[in-house]
Amino acid sequence: MASKELTYVQAVREALWEEMKRDERVIIMGEDVKINVWAATRDLYKDYGDRVINCPLSESGFSGAAIGAAMTGMRPVVEIMYPDFTMYAADSIANQAAKYRYMCGGGEFKVPVVFRIAGSGNFGPSGCHHGQSLEATFIHFPGLKVIFASTPRDAKGLLKAAIQEDNPILFYEHKLLYGVKGEVPEGDYVLPIGKADVKREGSDVTIVSYAWTLHKALRAAEQLAKEGIEAEVIDLRTLRPLDKECILKSVAKTSKLVTAEEGTKMGGMGAEIAAMVAEEGLDYLDAPIKRVASAEWIIASSDYAGQMGIPQEADIIRAVKELV
Amino acid sequence: MAKAKTGQGKMPKASEPKTKKPKEKIPKETLLKIYRDMVRLRFFDDKLNQLVASGIRITQHSTHGQEATQIAATNALEPSDYLMPYHRGWGWAIGKGMQPSHLLAELMGKATGCCKGKGGVHIADWNLRIMGRPGVQAAHIPIAAGVGLSIKFRQAKDVVLCFFGDGASNEGNIHEGMNLASVWKAPVVFVCENNLYALFTPNVETTSVRDIADRAQGYGMPGVIIDGTDAMAAYEAASEAIRRARSGQGPTLIEAKTYRIHGHTAMDGFHLGGYRPKEEVEEWEKKDPILKLRKRLIAMEYSTAAQLDQIDQKAKEEIEEAEKFAKESPYPTKEEIFKDVYVEDVQ
Numbered sequence: 001m002a003s004k005e006l007t008y009v010q011a012v013r014e015a016l017w018e019e020m021k022r023d024e025r026v027i028i029m030g031e032d033v034k035i036n037v038w039a040a041t042r043d044l045y046k047d048y049g050d051r052v053i054n055c056p057l058s059e060s061g062f063s064g065a066a067i068g069a070a071m072t073g074m075r076p077v078v079e080i081m082y083p084d085f086t087m088y089a090a091d092s093i094a095n096q097a098a099k100y101r102y103m104c105g106g107g108e109f110k111v112p113v114v115f116r117i118a119g120s121g122n123f124g125p126s127g128c129h130h131g132q133s134l135e136a137t138f139i140h141f142p143g144l145k146v147i148f149a150s151t152p153r154d155a156k157g158l159l160k161a162a163i164q165e166d167n168p169i170l171f172y173e174h175k176l177l178y179g180v181k182g183e184v185p186e187g188d189y190v191l192p193i194g195k196a197d198v199k200r201e202g203s204d205v206t207i208v209s210y211a212w213t214l215h216k217a218l219r220a221a222e223q224l225a226k227e228g229i230e231a232e233v234i235d236l237r238t239l240r241p242l243d244k245e246c247i248l249k250s251v252a253k254t255s256k257l258v259t260a261e262e263g264t265k266m267g268g269m270g271a272e273i274a275a276m277v278a279e280e281g282l283d284y285l286d287a288p289i290k291r292v293a294s295a296e297w298i299i300a301s302s303d304y305a306g307q308m309g310i311p312q313e314a315d316i317i318r319a320v321k322e323l324v
Numbered sequence: 325m326a327k328a329k330t331g332q333g334k335m336p337k338a339s340e341p342k343t344k345k346p347k348e349k350i351p352k353e354t355l356l357k358i359y360r361d362m363v364r365l366r367f368f369d370d371k372l373n374q375l376v377a378s379g380i381r382i383t384q385h386s387t388h389g390q391e392a393t394q395i396a397a398t399n400a401l402e403p404s405d406y407l408m409p410y411h412r413g414w415g416w417a418i419g420k421g422m423q424p425s426h427l428l429a430e431l432m433g434k435a436t437g438c439c440k441g442k443g444g445v446h447i448a449d450w451n452l453r454i455m456g457r458p459g460v461q462a463a464h465i466p467i468a469a470g471v472g473l474s475i476k477f478r479q480a481k482d483v484v485l486c487f488f489g490d491g492a493s494n495e496g497n498i499h500e501g502m503n504l505a506s507v508w509k510a511p512v513v514f515v516c517e518n519n520l521y522a523l524f525t526p527n528v529e530t531t532s533v534r535d536i537a538d539r540a541q542g543y544g545m546p547g548v549i550i551d552g553t554d555a556m557a558a559y560e561a562a563s564e565a566i567r568r569a570r571s572g573q574g575p576t577l578i579e580a581k582t583y584r585i586h587g588h589t590a591m592d593g594f595h596l597g598g599y600r601p602k603e604e605v606e607e608w609e610k611k612d613p614i615l616k617l618r619k620r621l622i623a624m625e626y627s628t629a630a631q632l633d634q635i636d637q638k639a640k641e642e643i644e645e646a647e648k649f650a651k652e653s654p655y656p657t658k659e660e661i662f663k664d665v666y667v668e669d670v671q
Contacts, residue, residue, distance in 0.1 A: 027477065051477075056507065061466040061500025068470025071455065072406070073478055076470075091497075095460050096467065104448030104456030106440030107664035142665050166667040 030079030063092035098143030127301025157191030202230035265293035392613035465501030472510025491522025552582030
């Protein structure tokens with residue numbers, strides 16, 4: 001398959017453009033999606049006209065409307081501008097979209113809707129209303145699938161998969177990943193949902209991460225390699241369902257586990273992974289599990305203070321060294 | 325605030341002159357069908373109350389007193405039209421064609437129910453275009469707008485009939501959903517059944533306007549008030565709003581002034597003299613929608629008392645059979661109970 005270099009946000013846009021071309025039931029809904037602050041949906045309306053719908057500032061409203069449209073023959077892709085705003089849409093997502101198929105009609109309804117949760121993660125003074133990492137919040141709801149890609153290639157392949165799937169899906173995007181470049185296959189490149197990816201092989205410790213923090217983990221692994229510690233770095237890619245097999249296989253090899261995420265520690269992805277490994281792979285471990293995550297704080301809305309509680313490369317290195 | 329506690333015994337004056345005069349005669353068969361469905365609903369409602377009293381756990385929000393609007397408005401729909409129901413039921417289900425047997429089986433958690441015994445109160449039926457009764461107030465208002473949007477994209481001619489109560493009218497989703505429906509000129513007919521109380525709270529304590537229909541102005545759609553105990557008025561208003569929606573002119577908000585004779589649920593022990601005066605309940609009992617329609621059918625010579633008695637008797641028998649069906653039906657298997665979380669049934 002031929003490929004070309006794209007930024008992450010270009011890969012997202014390419015996936016949307018291709019899916020809108022492939023299937024005329026695909027529509028885009030969200031705030032300011034014609035011009036779009038993230039450029040993810042920018043100018044799609046020039047090719048697809050009314051199928052790109054600028055919605056009012058009504059996260060609960062247009063998320064709910066997308067469910068209604070999805071159940072009756074459309075395939076909406078909703079953009080929620082920041083994860084912080086999903087709290088307004090939480091009922092539509094977690095109480096309605098997630099439960100409709102089971103709750104109403106005993107499997108008669110399908111809800112093929114993708115919620116693109118754009119602009120995740122903290123940067124500069126984004127702060128606690130524009131910079132949270134809330135993806136772990138929604139892994140708690142059966143009926144939903146949660147995706148968070150960390151490379152342009154994965155973003156395209158997983159977004160196309162999400163749009164083609166009949167389940168409701170949350171597709172998280174990180175504001176700092178948007179500019180990351182990478183080779184992206186052209187055309188109909190679709191990745192399986194629910195499969196993690198070993199982004200770096202190693203034998204001394206397993207680091208499970210995703211999204212922007214994954215890139216920090218990969219840089220940490222390069223530093224550690226200079227000191228003779230070979231870390232295996234797993235990119236989760238899908239947070240729910242969790243690819244247990246990939247994680248357990250790696251921990252069986254390395255016997256040590258570090259998780260790294262940008263969300264807060266309590267009830268986070270690391271907590272889930274640690275619990276799963278403790279339940280299903282305790283015998284593989286010969287050291288405690290270390291979780292690297294955000295401080296239990298409110299993200300300071302300041303370019304200076306805002307990064308202080310966010311896990312950095314050095315935090316991951318420190319955690320690994322405590323084990324190895 | 326002392327006055328607020330007594331609720332509102334009489335229908336506000338504003339409701340009366342706004343009712344539109346009938347433009348055309350409602351066909352006799354339609355009115356008789358509406359009467360029949362209203363009676364079926366009354367017996368169904370009575371049956372649920374009996375079952376709850378006998379110790380069977382069913383969530384029951386009684387429709388006694390509110391039969392006219394739900395039955396008449398759903399009877400104004402075409403079979404392919406969509407229905408977004410709300411918690412106070414089950415007139416919308418019976419009016420849209422659901423068999424009481426399947427309805428009762430579902431409420432009792434049986435495998436033969438319309439949601440395989442897993443949805444319970446969240447009544448839905450894709451074939452009947454009953455889109456699912458939400459448990460969170462007003463969650464369905466934006467969903468209805470979205471169904472309307474989808475109808476427009478698919479260039480279909482269907483409409484969505486969407487019910488809610490006066491309590492839900494204060495939810496943010498009402499604002500968001502109605503604005504969306506209006507902006508999209510979505511073919512949605514909103515029907516607010518204003519029965520004056522949200523749970524045990526009179527709406528004078530919680531709601532900025534006496535007529536919920538006044539809020540329609542804020543969304544650029546017509547607001548129509550009807551006597552919710554008058555099936556003919558409800559049918560006419562719903563038909564007009566449905567026509568308007570179907571012809572691409574967008575949504576309408578109909579407010580039906582009505583009253584629940586029983587409590588919020590079958591477990592509500594405060595509804596007679598607790599949060600509302602007994603005299604108020606008695607006043608509304610005189611406006612019984614079924615008796616009202618019955619008298620008119622006889623006066624218009626559409627039917628005789630004997631013929632209507634026969635309809636009543638048949639309805640009663642049907643509900644007895646529904647009870648038998650539901651009670652004899654099996655519960656879903658354990659395997660079935662854990663299915664349908666995802667399309668592909670893996671987690």
